[in-house]
Amino acid sequence: MSIDATAADQQQPEQPLGWAWYGLAVVVLASVIGSLIGKGLISLVAESMKQSLKLTDGELGIITGLALTFVVAIASYPIGWLADRVDRRWLLAGCVMIWSAATVGFGLSDTFTGLVFFAMGIAFGEAVLGPVTNSMIPDLFPKDRWVTANLIFVSATLLGTYLGMALGGTLFGVAAANAQSLPVWLAGLEPWRITLILAALTGPILAMLILLMRLKRITPPSKAGEAVEGVVDYFRTNARTTAGIFFGFGLSYAAMGAQGQWNAVILQRVFGQTPMQIGQTLGVAGGVAALAGVGMAWIVVKLLRPRYGDNTPMRVAVAALTASLIVSLPIPLVVTAEQFYATILAKICFTFMANSLAPTVLQLMAPAHLRGRVVAVGGMVTIIFASFMPWVVGLLSDQFFPGHRGILLAVAIIVIPGLLGGILFLAWGLKGLPQTIMRANGGQQA
Template sequence: MAFHSLPDTGTDDPGALIPRRYAWVVFALSFGLLLSDYMSRQVLNAVFPLLKQEWALTDARLGLLSGIVALMVGLLTFPLSLLADRFGRVRSLALMATVWSLATLGCGLAQQYPQMLAARFLVGVGEAAYGSVGIAVVLSVFPKHMRATLTGAFMAGGMFGSVLGMALGGAVAAHMGWRWAFAAMASFGLVLALLYPLIVREKRIAPSRSGEPRAAVAPVARVPLRSLVNSRSVIGAYVGSGLQLFVGGTVIVWLPSYLNRYYAMATDAAGVVSAMIVLVSGMGMIACGMLSDRLCRNAPTRKFSLAIAYSVGSCVLLSLAFALPHGTPQLLVIGLGMFLAAGTSGPAGAMVANLTPLPIHGTAFATLTLANNLLGLAAGPLLTGVLADALGLAQAFQLVPLVGLAAAAVFYFAKRHYLDDIQQVGRHVRTCDVGMEVPT
């Protein structure tokens, strides 16, 4: 037995029992809801210039409209994910999608800034636990050796949803007004919220072995929640992932406004160009996750090495990009930087899955989502808006990539402790009287 791994028992990979065709159906529907999640969240970015002009808003107030969603996701993801783990993930996901879709429709009906802020608050409430519970559902129906790939691919849905939200939202807003942009996103989410529980069934994603209960899944109430933060490396994965998403999330939110101000692009054109760059980021998220699975199967600490490389690489490329003159070369380098900016999502998700018990994976990914939102997706757009009011958006963008260096430092700290921590978790698993998975 290698020092860094524990032997398979034959009962620690419940996803291997799920029919592969049905597993991909679950993935497709869960991915579709994630698209809706981010379409509803990021359509706002495409109409920033229109709202700024119509309601005479400062950049800080615009940033708050974006940040309030991520803030609520960060604050509520843990308790709502815990409830979903206990009372049924499928029903919970359908309810979440209904709430955020109706709230998005409310954004289109808002007549003034406080009403819009309240509607965005409710969007955040609805979306709070979707990412964590959704990825827990996806990971539960696939073999565990696919975790980094699936985590990267699933979380890339956020990027693709951002693409659709900004591109389609910008196009609809340019031709029909910004209110219809919100209505279009809401309609898509409501349709999927209706279909999801009709096709994805709780019993089908938790199969039995020879008539016995699924051995790999212990009752969630019997798994101590301290397992979520019982090692230095898993804490490093949470914090490093959140800091790195400060960079990628900020660029996604403010890029349409950057193009509108410094390239004189109209709302629809800025949305399309931003969407293309975000699409590149989503492709990078998938590619980086696949690379992690390929290179790290027999050398788990490489996940941290790759996360460090992605963080430093995105910092260098984006710092260079925002120091270049405005033009095509700058946009190309921004695209290269964004290809790496979210690349840590797959490795970080795999680290969290490997270092926490399967029955509380929904809650574990809620903790990861908490870090991603409080440290990254909420703080980034808001602080950048404040800096933009004081220094200008171009100058603020020159400072944002430096946070990637802090993320790299945290991942390095976590790497130093990973091998010891994985053994500690393995010893804990083997002494439990419940049949939970053995991390590898």
């Protein structure tokens, strides 16, 4: 372990725990609002946006995939570099204002080019969430509370994102029903535009809450160029494990995201659901399914850990993804909204069961002094996959399956092989995982 890391472990935050919990609540709120706008609301209004601006499914895929996701991969490292060197409250607040302004611009855009430009602005602002929030929590709490704080953060963000989707659907319904009685500056706008603009108004309030945080940097920043050779040696020595796990989780997460970006479109186009119905149903039921998956992961890992040790999270993830693949097979055959909802919810449960274990696997396989960089590279692989899959679904729908139910076939053709590929890569990487974990622990079995 490096000298800096040892020093960081010995220090404790000086601020009262009340301010620490306030900071955690604000960080959760920022993650929830960022996810709601970037993935929730835009996918929810995608079909209305398509009809309004005469977009193709391929163009929708570029907006919801490449523009919203790939930019995060590009911007994450520069923002992470800044997060180690400047006041993270100002960095987070500034990025919140960027994504809020970009959301307003997105809601007012009348061209595909404008939508892509402002979607990239939203993504750039949201790229701050990973590097900043993950580095803030250790500086908010004493070390003996890190696990509790992280579990609360994950659960609250997960629940808040789905509840936010339910509120987003309700907001769309209210905007549609009361378009004529809204303020003059919103009058005459379509409901999908009003929904995005109203959601963006949370930005300035959130930025003020962030700046009120009390935060002192406990973990010293890494020095420029520190341990570069160590990173290269690590990936060379553990090539099979890292490739298998990065590509496995990357493909499985992207397969889930590819369907997630198109679920609202399918429910509107194929089954006649309204954005309000979709947001409320997926928001509540999806949140329950996701939390159930995380809870199942915790229980199963706890039961099997005495037998499989540190390999347990990976084994459980592979089994959960296999279950997710099985419940995804009927996607092109569903004929009612209820059947499609059942497929979605089962898949959400098992996919979250698997992907919620990814951070634990990455933490176990990386030495402490390289952990941040290893996790960052794994995240970038996942984001790159997640950027392209929704776009490919749109292209398939436009070029090969233009009929009423064609989007179901396009989703199935991408999602099912994606899950299968993820399972095979994880199983391949699992064979080298015990040795990688042993090396990460200095040659000792954990």
